[in-house]
Amino acid sequence: MIQLHQINHRFAIGKKGKERVVPVLHDIDLRVEPGEIVAIVGRSGSGKSTLLNLMSGYIRPTSGEIHVAGRNVTGLSEGEWANFRLAHLGFMFQSFQLIPGMTAYENAELPLVLRGTPVSKRKARVMELMEQVGIAEFADHYPGELSGGQQQRVSVARSLMLNPPIVLADEPTGSLDSDNERQLLDTIRGLNKERGTTFVLITHDDQVASVAHRTLTLKDGYLMHAKEKGGLYAHEVH
Numbered sequence: 422m423i424q425l426h427q428i429n430h431r432f433a434i435g436k437k438g439k440e441r442v443v444p445v446l447h448d449i450d451l452r453v454e455p456g457e458i459v460a461i462v463g464r465s466g467s468g469k470s471t472l473l474n475l476m477s478g479y480i481r482p483t484s485g486e487i488h489v490a491g492r493n494v495t496g497l498s499e500g501e502w503a504n505f506r507l508a509h510l511g512f513m514f515q516s517f518q519l520i521p522g523m524t525a526y527e528n529a530e531l532p533l534v535l536r537g538t539p540v541s542k543r544k545a546r547v548m549e550l551m552e553q554v555g556i557a558e559f560a561d562h563y564p565g566e567l568s569g570g571q572q573q574r575v576s577v578a579r580s581l582m583l584n585p586p587i588v589l590a591d592e593p594t595g596s597l598d599s600d601n602e603r604q605l606l607d608t609i610r611g612l613n614k615e616r617g618t619t620f621v622l623i624t625h626d627d628q629v630a631s632v633a634h635r636t637l638t639l640k641d642g643y644l645m646h647a648k649e650k651g652g653l654y655a656h657e658v659h
């Protein structure tokens with residue numbers, strides 16, 4: 422479902438002409454199977470978000486190849502990436518990226534609007550997901566009128582709106598209390614079981630990692646090892 426082959430990534434930082442090159446990821450080989458939940462853990466600065474941003478097409482690898490859903494996405498243009506994301510990827514990021522001038526309902530609905538789903542078909546889908554994440558009663562609130570946890574749930578509803586086969590999540594429960602965290606983890610488990618949704622989750626939280634079939638550790642930009650559940654992916658250990 423996702424394949425990273427010999428990924429290296431370096432950032433150039435500092436003023437133009439005086440850049441310093443900082444290597445962040447080294448020789449990453451990773452294969453995420455369809456229907457798998459993979460957690461990526463590691464210290465702050467170890468390269469977790471960079472890895473997720475590469476899988477999302479927000480940054481390009483310095484070298485190596487990335488395949489997602491059977492397609493070599495390494496050289497896609499920004500426009501091609503935008504279409505590819507809409508068709509294949511859902512995102513749960515720490516920053517909710519809600520649009521302040523739109524209500525919770527309108528924010529959640531946005532992917533359906535972008536895809537051109539007719540108005541008559543949108544409402545049931547939006548309300549179904551808003552109910553699933555426990556936010557339906559706040560449908561007409563603007564983001565500024567919602568708590569951090571409520572905003573996060575709106576962004577989760579939005580990320581799942583098009584039933585993406587792959588969801589990439591960066592600290593998805595970061596600003597949730599324990600009840601809402603449990604609810605979101607149940608949603609993740611449920612989608613994985615019922616729809617076979619593939620998840621890659623970055624987390625510091627053992628509760629979140631506990632839903633994963635496999636946990637990978639990034640250490641100083643190297644992928645260290647896999648903790649397996651049930652021995653299913655023994656051949657995948659790096």
Ligand SMILES: Nc1ncnc2c1ncn2[C@@H]1O[C@H](COP(=O)(O)OP(=O)(O)OP(=O)(O)O)[C@@H](O)[C@H]1O
Binds near residue numbers: 434443467469471
């Ligand atoms: N756009 C960028 N330009 C320059 N350096 C960057 C950029 N993004 C990340 N870095 C550097 O790359 C390294 C890895 O960052 P990254 O955000 O991937 O780590 P992380 O493991 O996700 O950390 P955290 O757990 O704190 O979010 C850090 O040293 C960071 O300073």
